[in-house]
Amino acid sequence: xxxxxxxxARKPPRDFQDRIQVFAxxxxxxxxxxxxxxxxxxxRRFAYELSRTxxxxxxxxxxxxxxxxxxxxxxLGVVYFLLVxxxxxxxxxxxxxLGRILVGLFTWFFAANSMGLGAQSVTSGGRLILNQAFPRAxxxxxxxxxxxxxFLPSIPVYVVFYLIGSNLDHSATALPGxxxxxxxxxxLLVVMALECFxxxxxxxxxxxxxxxxxxxxxxxxxIWLYLSPVLYALDKFKYHQWALYANxxxxxxxxxxxxxxxxxxxxxSLLIASVAWAVGLFIFGGWFFVSRxxxxxxxx
Amino acid sequence: MPSDSELIPDELAIRVSGVxxxxxxxxxxxxxxxNAFIKFGKREGRRRQVRIVEAVKNVxxxxxxxxxxxxxxxxxxxxxxxxRAMAGILPPTEGRIVVNGRVSTLLxxxxxxxxxxxGRENVVLGGxxxxxxxxxxxxxxxxxxxxxxxxxxxxxxxxxxxxGMYGRxxxxxxxxxxxxxxxxxxxxxxxxxxxxxxxxxxxxxxxSEARTIVIVSHAMGLITELCNHAxxxxxxxxxxxGAPADIVEAYMKFLNVGQSAVTLEDV
Numbered sequence: 339x340x341x342x343x344x345x346x347a348r349k350p351p352r353d354f355q356d357r358i359q360v361f362a363x364x365x366x367x368x369x370x371x372x373x374x375x376x377x378x379x380x381x382r383r384f385a386y387e388l389s390r391t392x393x394x395x396x397x398x399x400x401x402x403x404x405x406x407x408x409x410x411x412x413x414l415g416v417v418y419f420l421l422v423x424x425x426x427x428x429x430x431x432x433x434x435x436l437g438r439i440l441v442g443l444f445t446w447f448f449a450a451n452s453m454g455l456g457a458q459s460v461t462s463g464g465r466l467i468l469n470q471a472f473p474r475a476x477x478x479x480x481x482x483x484x485x486x487x488x489f490l491p492s493i494p495v496y497v498v499f500y501l502i503g504s505n506l507d508h509s510a511t512a513l514p515g516x517x518x519x520x521x522x523x524x525x526l527l528v529v530m531a532l533e534c535f536x537x538x539x540x541x542x543x544x545x546x547x548x549x550x551x552x553x554x555x556x557x558x559x560x561i562w563l564y565l566s567p568v569l570y571a572l573d574k575f576k577y578h579q580w581a582l583y584a585n586x587x588x589x590x591x592x593x594x595x596x597x598x599x600x601x602x603x604x605x606x607s608l609l610i611a612s613v614a615w616a617v618g619l620f621i622f623g624g625w626f627f628v629s630r631x632x633x634x635x636x637x638x
Numbered sequence: 639m640p641s642d643s644e645l646i647p648d649e650l651a652i653r654v655s656g657v658x659x660x661x662x663x664x665x666x667x668x669x670x671x672x673n674a675f676i677k678f679g680k681r682e683g684r685r686r687q688v689r690i691v692e693a694v695k696n697v698x699x700x701x702x703x704x705x706x707x708x709x710x711x712x713x714x715x716x717x718x719x720x721x722r723a724m725a726g727i728l729p730p731t732e733g734r735i736v737v738n739g740r741v742s743t744l745l746x747x748x749x750x751x752x753x754x755x756x757g758r759e760n761v762v763l764g765g766x767x768x769x770x771x772x773x774x775x776x777x778x779x780x781x782x783x784x785x786x787x788x789x790x791x792x793x794x795x796x797x798x799x800x801x802g803m804y805g806r807x808x809x810x811x812x813x814x815x816x817x818x819x820x821x822x823x824x825x826x827x828x829x830x831x832x833x834x835x836x837x838x839x840x841x842x843x844x845x846s847e848a849r850t851i852v853i854v855s856h857a858m859g860l861i862t863e864l865c866n867h868a869x870x871x872x873x874x875x876x877x878x879x880g881a882p883a884d885i886v887e888a889y890m891k892f893l894n895v896g897q898s899a900v901t902l903e904d905v
Contacts, residue, residue: 358645358646358736358737358738359726359736359737359741360645360734360735360736360737361723361724361726361729361730361734361735361736361737362729362730362733362734362735363729363730363731363732363733377769380769381766381767381769383766383771383772384763384766384767387762387763387766387772388763391752391755391759391762391763392752392755394755394759395752395754395755395795466763466764466767467727468722468727468745469727469743469745470725470727470743470764470767470768471725471726471727471741471743472767472768472769476767547669548669548670548671548674549669549670550670550671550672551671554671632729635722635727635728636661636662636728
């Protein structure tokens with residue numbers, strides 16, 4: 339049936355090139371990736387603004403808000419320090435122990451927040467998803483950006499702790515001073531962010547199909563924390579190397595804590611494992627999410 | 639890959655060809671891991687409690703540039719589903735929809751991503767999600783704010799807004815995004831008489847620039863007044879297309895109601 343109103347005989351107002359969109363059926367397969375990635379990149383600012391304004395709504399954009407965001411892992415760091423170092427009676431200087439737990443926890447919270455916020459990103463974005471067409475992967479990206487924005491204020495806090503700590507304690511197991519090894523830090527953070535984005539996409543998709551994913555995630559995250567080199571040093575894995583490499587977050591978190599507490603550059607095997615897990619999870623998460631995202635509007 | 643002119647002739651803004659949209663609805667409101675676990679192994683768990691809904695059945699429709707198409711039909715006719723498919727939000731189960739131009743949507747849920755954020759922030763987020771740059775959104779913002787006429791409320795969290803204010807802001811955003819194709823679903827019913835007149839005038843202006851508009855409404859007066867073409871959907875099927883007056887008359891006869899003040903004006 340063709341509509342032929344008289345007023346419609348006019349020609350299109352502007353140049354319509356490159357604006358033709360085709361919506362056709364799919365079977366859990368990927369949409370054409372080139373236009374998808376182009377649109378995704380074009381709207382990256384949306385992901386940033388979304389996380390910035392959401393944080394503002396949660397009042398974490400103020401100085402005290404940022405203090406609160408840092409205070410939470412710091413207090414938890416003290417709790418774990420008491421648990422592990424004092425009650426468990428671990429060896430070495432207490433400054434170094436607390437320092438290791440703090441840097442481990444700060445890094446861990448980057449991943450945990452990214453997964454937790456990511457799990458809610460699609461299910462809480464229902465209104466926008468039902469009303470507008472855009473690459474949905476921007477929503478978990480926004481969660482990872484939020485997690486990164488919450489993580490960044492902990493870096494200066496840690497640097498201060500590190501400088502004071504290395505001056506307080508001069509024993510052999512003390513925190514090292516500023517070393518060249520720290521040049522690896524930015525690279526490891528990029529690897530970490532990529533992995534966080536991948537995990538965020540995985541849990542965002544899961545929560546669409548299982549709305550209580552978040553509840554289950556809180557147990558998973560706690561178990562995962564104890565399996566990762568956060569509360570203990572990397573040498574715990576000496577006799578169980580497989581447990582280190584089988585854990586997606588262990589190589590990268592382990593590398594970061596070694597960097598700060600021992601001033602050693604990541605070993606090639608740790609570095610390869612970190613990058614491999616990050617790239618792997620990013621690709622898997624991307625495929626898992628993007629191949630299902632056109633289903634989201636129906637399921638929300 | 640077929641060329642552009644094979645996909646859609648130049649004079650068309652939207653081509654809907656043989657579109658079916660089916661989806662599963664579950665009796666279980668929200669699927670959870672807990673339920674999946676509990677039901678696992680149970681016989682009733684295997685027999686999934688789902689029902690297939692055929693929201694749109696084999697609809698084909700060509701919409702030339704400059705058309706103001708009114709979609710009418712009873713509740714559950716598939717009007718909103720078809721609109722979402724045209725916007726690229728719901729993929730068709732079968733068939734194909736080709737859209738030629740930039741689409742702006744004003745669907746039943748309106749704008750507003752986060753009610754904790756201000757109207758201004760929601761407008762910016764909506765614009766960015768639609769693919770505009772920050773500069774473009776900022777350039778349009780004053781126009782949008784002036785059109786919505788919310789005063790100081792524009793910087794208040796949207797949870798403080800009344801339904802009418804929501805509707806006004808939503809309309810202001812969608813018409814000011816410089817759309818080639820504007821999809822409006824039941825969104826003109828909010829707002830007072832003055833705003834309704836303003837929005838009708840704005841739509842006339844868009845039509846005079848040969849923009850294409852698709853309106854879903856139960857206000858038959860609005861359909862006959864504003865549209866130059868109409869289509870009637872019933873239970874997912876396209877029953878009839880034609881001049882708005884004829885379609886409205888046929889639809890009214892079908893519903894067995896006269897053209898009273900109630901049906902002309904949505905309440």
